[in-house]
Amino acid sequence: MEFFDKVGKAALGSRLRLMTAVVTDDAAKIYELYGVEFVPKWFPVFYTLAEEREITITEIANEIGHSQPSVSKIIQEMIGAGLIKESAKTDDKRKNNVVLTEKGILISKKIKQQLEDIDVAIEDIIAESKHNLWAALEEWEFLLEQKSLIKRVSEQKKKRESKDVKIVNYKTEYQEAFRALNVEWISKYFEMEEADYKALDNPEEYIIKKGGKILVALYENEPVGVCALIKMNNSEYDFEMAKMAVSPKAQGKSIGWLLGKAIAEKAKELGAKKIYLESNTILKPAINLYYKLGFEKVFGLETPYKRCNIQMELVLG
Template sequence: MDVLQELGKVALGSRLRRLGDVFACDAAKIFQMYGVDIQPKWFPVFYLLSQTEESSITAMAADIGCSHPVVSQAVKEMTRAGLIETGKSSEDGRMNVVKLSDAGRALIPGLEAQMQDVTESMDELQGQMQHNLLKAIEETEYLLEEKSLHDRVLEQRKRRESQRVEILDYTPEFHDDFKRLNYEWIEKFFTVEDADRELLEHPNERILNPGGAILLARYEGEIVGVCALFRKDDETLELAKMAVTPKVQGRSIGWTLGCAAVDKARSLGAKKLHIDSNTKLKAAMKLYAKMGFVRVVGPPSPYEKCNIQLEKILD
């Protein structure tokens, strides 16, 4: 059984490493065949230096797309093998550069013949393939540069876990959760103000009865997030008292809760959503921007902790 083949996409990195090992093994034999006494892993550095008089390790790392330590290690090994010389730049005496030694340059004719034969052999191999491997690799590299596999998996994890979040309307049984989560985040970043206590202790009188709403996020049976919608006027609601407990942050619960709040605001007839916040809440600022809120200047906030106002026009 070929485990890597059976695993498919999940083991793509391991599959590529195995294919790379196959190429590397043959490459070592090919270099030997042409009398080019270098290791396959040195080839990118050797080729770059064969095309120029001298170069710095930093420049080569950028051209190859490898880390500085990887190129530095190759240079050290090639220097010990007598293929590279180090010295000062001919253009800038403060810069250290490397270049091929006479022994290294003596290998270039054999390398050129080898590259010609390898190119034609790879063309033949490619012609036997149904898919263009080189173009697929180039496309994969481009897409992963735009967004890494790590970030793609993180987003997928958030989407999957957000589907396990239940959005609930407030009822009196959730009063303690509403207070707990809000006091938790306020005390973490700020000082609890009288205006906070008034709202948190009397949600029916201050939030619900005037035409607002409170939403809660339940995850794995626990209330982990809350937010409130305050009625400012007939067409405007304020999104506030939004908090997600730190132990579940990173699972898009804030995003799910925020989207639910926007939908709830529309159902309550709002044309606009307002937020009073603080720029020190970096994660919240990113969330609000993602949700489509933009900075505005309005009447002073009743909260001392607020230093920015945001609004979103509802479609």
């Protein structure tokens, strides 16, 4: 199908669907060829019953990877066709154990030869093909169970988008964004405090002129994240990382990570050995990010912020 070459791998689903249709259409004809009165969709259920002596509907569903209602319906059809019957041998009255009838056992014998022929026919295709579809399905089942397609795509999206994020130095034109992005999360989770207003309304005076730095993350030339490195009056720490904010609209692009890394780099350039931060444990994604960046908990410093209930430091390598 030429179509698939043009579209690319995104058409994997469509391609699978077509192949499924081709194979299952022929499956029906194969039963006919062998003169077995049998509906192909019964096959997985039937096979399970031929193997196990007696088994419940839910167990069958789990074994063959169908939903329980699907098996439930198939069982009813097969009972109608006289291939299986309910077997009362159970103390748990919710359970509906089923077994093959005489007729079912007969058909299972008939089908045995058919299965072997199909097996040989498919083995032949495998032998004449370069790429083993059967083995590929088995392998992909495993790989997609390990990490689903949606997860893989979302990781790729993040990776690509974070490439388009630029971290730049603060300019006056970003003051509005610096203020707005911070006000957004602070007032959502806490209340704006005196110290916040000072720094956000006048960052050049309160942060940069005192020897600090502000970095801005740009995505498509819009400021979507900010973070400050604030000069401290403390014997142990030269700088505090603070006022980190990322627009909710720009989440999933690793912007926090990129800002954090850049701030740490900046601090190192300025000769710092360690940087300090204050936060609150209700901000779980933020705390997580700090750990990922290498911060560790410390205790005991004084702070002007009511909302601070966790203090951390990062030793610069």
